[in-house]
Amino acid sequence: MVHKNPSYKILFIIAFTLVGGVVFSQNNKQKQLETRRQELRREIQKINELRNENQSKAKSQLSLIEDFNYKISVLSNLIKVTNQQANLLTREINANQNKISDLRNELTDLKEDYAGMIVKSYKSKNQQSRIMFLLSSNNFKQAYKRLQYIKQYSDHQKKQGETIKLKTEELQLTNNRLLKQQEEKRKLIAENREIQKSLEEERKQHETVMASIKKDLNKYTAQIKEKQRESDRIDREIDRIIKAAIAKSNEKAGKSTSSSSFALTAEEAVLASNFVSNKGKLPWPVEKGFVKIGYGKQPSLVDKSLIVERNGVTIATEKNAKVRAVFDGEVSEIYKMKHINPIVMIRHGSYLTIYKNLSEVYVKVGDKVKTKQEIGKVFTNPSNGETTMSFTISKGFVKENPANWIYKM
Known part of the structure; x- marks a missing residue:
């Protein structure tokens, strides 16, 4: 054996x-x-x-x-x-x-x-x-x-x-x-x-x-610089709007209007918490598209000596594409500037999502919106046929990289 x-x-x-x-x-x-x-x-x-x-x-x-x-x-x-x-x-x-x-x-x-x-x-x-x-x-x-x-x-x-x-x-x-x-x-x-x-x-x-x-590099370099100045001008105006919104929320809550963050009600605090818990899982602001220009500082594709900076991402999409809210919230601002297409700002407690370059807006200030609710339509440039929108996420004045928040961006 x-x-x-x-x-x-x-x-x-x-x-x-x-x-x-x-x-x-x-x-x-x-x-x-x-x-x-x-x-x-x-x-x-x-x-x-x-x-x-x-x-x-x-x-x-x-x-x-x-x-x-x-x-x-x-x-x-x-x-x-x-x-x-x-x-x-x-x-x-x-x-x-x-x-x-x-x-x-x-x-x-x-x-x-x-x-x-x-x-x-x-x-x-x-x-x-x-x-x-x-x-x-x-x-x-x-x-x-x-x-x-x-x-x-x-x-x-x-x-x-x-x-x-x-x-x-x-x-x-x-x-x-x-x-x-x-x-x-x-x-x-x-x-x-x-x-x-x-x-x-x-x-x-x-x-x-x-x-x-x-x-003709000088001509294109000048165009890039002009685009950056225009982008900075829009960002400064958005920061002014955010500052005013923060001051208004703090005044309503009886707090200092000089604070850099929103005063939150109990409901708004829950909304902000839910927004954070969905980080990396938020839907895209358009149903179909891709990121054409990323977030942050990066060398120009044309002149590497030039540094361009973006507070959000530029998304290329299809003609007549609808813009969607990426999370539940309240429309805090619809802004129109001279020579600039409409901008919609939605507040999610202490966070804001900002949707730029719209041709049509379907909501008004104070509207409560739901995740994936259509809030407008992306503008299509008639001269070149491009349909692009800019999308930004901000906590107070601090801009965040949307790629960290949106699912598989």
């Missing part, structure tokens, strides 16, 4: 658990990469749809550079993610190939061992019957032991046959998995070649536009 080593069994369980953990981790990573790849593919689809929608219009060179720059960055990210998937599949394929080799070797040993047992059993039956083997025992104890041996040998032979069957099935499954992984990798590589072609085409067009801009 063979006695199993308990410590060997424990080591086997630990090894199996570790291997299982690695496989689970790889599968989880593969799923995350696939999810991200599909997100980037949808992003490119949105860019292409909006570009096709506006292709009949003559965009400015600066706007074209923004478009090319954004699509190049998305395509580059898609190539990076697809390469990561392919590399992970390569590691999984290599692991499965090694596993197949080990299983084949193991099956060869098992089959040889099993064949040996069959031959031994056959010879044993020819030389002496089992009954004679038992009857030739010197005493009952020896006969009992011989009976146990015959039973154990028979059980072992049966288990060996079952093990061969299971190992054969495992080998087949691993082979199928390997073939599937190889096909997935082939598709990823083929797709990456197509993406690479698109990226090269975008870069060529980007270079052509940049070459045209550089011929």
Whole structure:
């Protein structure tokens, strides 16, 4: 009778658990990469749809550079993610190939061992019957032991046959998995070649536009500076409106009007808390679109020596796109400036969301709005066909990066 080593069994369980953990981790990573790849593919689809929608219009060179720059960055990210998937599949394929080799070797040993047992059993039956083997025992104890041996040998032979069957099935499954992984990798590589072609085409067009801009760089630099001055002017006016709103709320609450934060009622405090708890999960202010210009300070795409600053994000969207409130709140201001399209400000307790460049407004000051409620329509520039809006999130005067608040921005 063979006695199993308990410590060997424990080591086997630990090894199996570790291997299982690695496989689970790889599968989880593969799923995350696939999810991200599909997100980037949808992003490119949105860019292409909006570009096709506006292709009949003559965009400015600066706007074209923004478009090319954004699509190049998305395509580059898609190539990076697809390469990561392919590399992970390569590691999984290599692991499965090694596993197949080990299983084949193991099956060869098992089959040889099993064949040996069959031959031994056959010879044993020819030389002496089992009954004679038992009857030739010197005493009952020896006969009992011989009976146990015959039973154990028979059980072992049966288990060996079952093990061969299971190992054969495992080998087949691993082979199928390997073939599937190889096909997935082939598709990823083929797709990456197509993406690479698109990226090269975008870069060529980007270079052509940049070459045209550089011929008259001073003119475009002046345009960028003028845009920044206009943006700063709007931001200063918005800050003035916020200051007045804060002073009004504090005066109503009997507090200092010089405070930099809103005085909150119990209801407003709950609203602010709910707003914060939904950070990263808020819906987009438009149903379909992508961020064309990001938040914060960044070098100009045309002249790297120029630093441009944005207190929010600029979102490109489709013509006649509706603007939606990103959370429950109250319309605190609808503002119109000379040569500037309407701006809607919604208060969420101590937070504000600001929606700029609207052509129509569907709400009025004091209206209570719900999440995803339509509050207006995005303005479409008739000269170039661009439909863009600016979106800002602010806590008092402090501007926050919308990408940290809006779901998958």
